[in-house]
Amino acid sequence: MLIVRKFLRDVAAVLGFVIICVVIGIAIFGPFLLPHPDLVFDSDILRRFEPPSAEFWFGTDNLGRDIFSRVIIGTRGALMVALTVVAIAIAIGVPLGIYAGYTTGWPAEVIMRVTDVFLAVPQLILALAIAQLAGRGLGSAMAALALTYWPFFCRTVYAETRRLRHTVFIEALQGLGASKTRILFVHVLPNVASPIIVRATVGMGFTILTTALLGFLGVGATPPNPDWGLAIAESREYLPDVWWAATFPGLAILITVLGFNLFGDGLRDLIDPKLRRSRS
């Protein structure tokens, strides 16, 4: 397979892919491999602020909970949140973008102007405002992120669809009498799939970062959720003496986001229909 071989030559992308695989593996199997399953949610005040050791690899936090176990448990939450947010954003943004890109007239115009308004305001600030209004909790943080992230998909898909609308093969299909539904879903959608996939991959990392940020600012996950951002926020007041309580959740965020970004960038270089070959 040419595509696989080309991908393997891109060291950064392979590194990203490996990181993502490891992170997903941890999310799935992590809860069964915990060194201290009892110290994820239950506190042990006598053991608070123990530095990293053979027993507690990442140390313990202010309530004596095992940070390593909490980071592992937090992986699943972070991935689930990012996946849900990106999926909802795609479900809203892609159909709107395709429709607005393929048609002309006032509905398309309205969609794109609304998109512009969303894109003009920094996503984080908008999400913060919406999450604050909706009340504290992971659910409202996710809703706020999805509601502010769909315009990015809408914009990308719109631009691609606009370009495709005037290509010869779409025109040929119109000439053959193909219906609009067929052209949009059977031909335009697969052709805009690559930028969607790339944006979704990068978006996963981005959303993990923003979720953590919302958690840090106190509008996302609520205690005792092992959310990475929340863990950093809770340990902030004990810095710099208890450096391990903030460092390890921070590293988890860093590595995961890096993995998605490297892989997303690699995909962007890779996706090109010209690389497809028939089997003959």
Add this chain to the structure above:
Amino acid sequence: MSAAPILSLSDITTVYGGGKRAFGGPRAEVRAVDGVSLELREGEALGLVGESGCGKTTLAKTILGLLTEKSGSIRLGGQVVSGLRPEAARRARPSIHYVHQDPGAALDPWWTVGHALDETLRIHGVRDRRERAARIAEMLMAVGLDTSFLSRYPHELSGGQQRRIGLARILTLRPRIVILDEPTSGLDLSVQATVLGLFNDLRHRLGLTYLFVSHDLSVVRRMCDRVAIMYLGRIVEIGPTAQIFAAPAHHYTRALLAASPTLTPGSLDDMPSLRDDPPSPTAVPSGCAFRTRCAHADEQCRVERPDLAAVTDTAHGHLAACHHAFP
């Protein structure tokens, strides 16, 4: 050739732009096709010739139905099929099909040739899978390819193969009129010759009528029974190929013929060429549109727009729109 017209256009005008912007004033209107009347006779090959931007492709797309004419009427086999929005127009004109200038780009890059051909038939309601396969195999054979091409992707085909696939694609739909848009552009001469031979062969075998859009006069001369010359959206001369090439009546046709290179040594040196570029279609000159580049233009050409008229009493169907036509 005195066959009945299978398609007739009368006074067709197609306009780009126009209307009003959401904010601000009206948009400029470009009359890409301006009052064209044309008849296509059963079984003939009509060449449509002109410089780039003269409206040939716009006219072809109007006939196909992808562009809606602003005024005029189109009759197909005795029925009026004009004044329809694109989707309805395509349904009303199932016997007309179009082969793109770049048939490779006319195929979805993600789909194999076989998949694309199959879809073409499915769009047209051929439900039976075996019938679709049979029709595709038959037409691939007719254009000189075999079924091994079905698993290829468009970018894996050569220029000549792309032309053949493009033709096979629409022939599976059993059209009566085929519009060929620049069918030889981008092909080298040997491939051009085989492709043109194939077009001719298929026309006689399947009883097709061709509208042959091109700017290559030598190709048109070889392929077509009649030729129509277009300039800035209007037909300025139309007639049997032999007569047009032997005795062109319009000054523009003369200039076009003179501009096509020949193999005579030294002929490039004293070639009378057309002055300047054609005027912008947004500002078509008054009267005869060609007068700004015509050496014989006078006051009458400036004031009065010439209509198509018979060149001589004896010439059958040879019309030209010029005040000072050569007899």
